[in-house]
Amino acid sequence: MTFAKSERTKKRIIETVAPIFNKKGYQSTALSDITNATGLTKGAIYGNFGNKESLAEACFNHNVKFLQKGLQMTWAAHPSSIDKLTGLLNFYEQNFETVSNNGGCPLMNVAVEADDFHPFFKEKAKTILLNWKSEIVSVIREGQSSGEIKPEIRAQDFANFYIASIEGGILIAKTTNDSTAFFNIIENLKSLVNHQLKITT
Structure with a gap:
């Protein structure tokens, strides 16, 4: 098997098996599960990845x-810190169905x-x-330095809350089969960013 063909085979295996591991x-x-999904033999799978753990790592x-x-x-598309934080929330909102169909975060x-x-x-x-x-902490601190974000905001604490809200929203929506719960959490988080973090004049 040529190197290029081997890499294509590995790529196909990963793309096929990654959603299975995630779900x-x-x-x-x-x-x-792996051989049925890929149509390959056990030998072909292990020939490309060595063992199940290596394949799982590649899929992760x-x-x-x-x-x-x-x-x-999102970071590249938005120059301001507030726009970065709300932009990332928009990304999760727009791609929720993709994440959900793939088994969650x-x-x-x-x-x-x-x-x-x-x-x-x-x-x-x-x-x-x-x-x-x-990354979130850096964005918040940059916003504080530029006068966008209130100086009293504790960057580490808000970053934890921001991430926990996103992850928790996905978990609640996935467990209850209610995507509305996730979108409501994201909208509330946007409101916090724009009203509790943002310096308004």
Whole structure:
């Protein structure tokens, strides 16, 4: 198999299996789920990834890349801190159906499952979560320096609340099959950003 063909095969496996891992979890995803979905043999799967954990890691990276790209695009598209914070909320609002159909937030799913079983995946989830928090904190502090955001706002605390609201909204909507709950939470969070954080004249 040529390198290019091998990479195409790996890409196809990841794109096919990533939603399965996200929906069923690492523990509950059987090898038969993977072979049935891809149409490949066990040997072909392990020939490309070595073992189930390596495939799961690649799928996790694929799943979170969509959300990371959304953050990067939002930051690049909006010069002001307030617009960055509301823009990211708009991204989640506009892509909620995609995230929901894919099994929910991959970061939250992996963090919950890995808490008891897989320290390696827990550490990966922790690193991504802390990086996300760091990005939010930086945006808030930039806004405080530029006179957009109230100086008394505690950046670390609000970043935790901001992320928890998004993740909690996805969890509530997914568990209750009520997407309205998520959209209401996002709208309330937008209101907080525009009224509690923003300096108005």
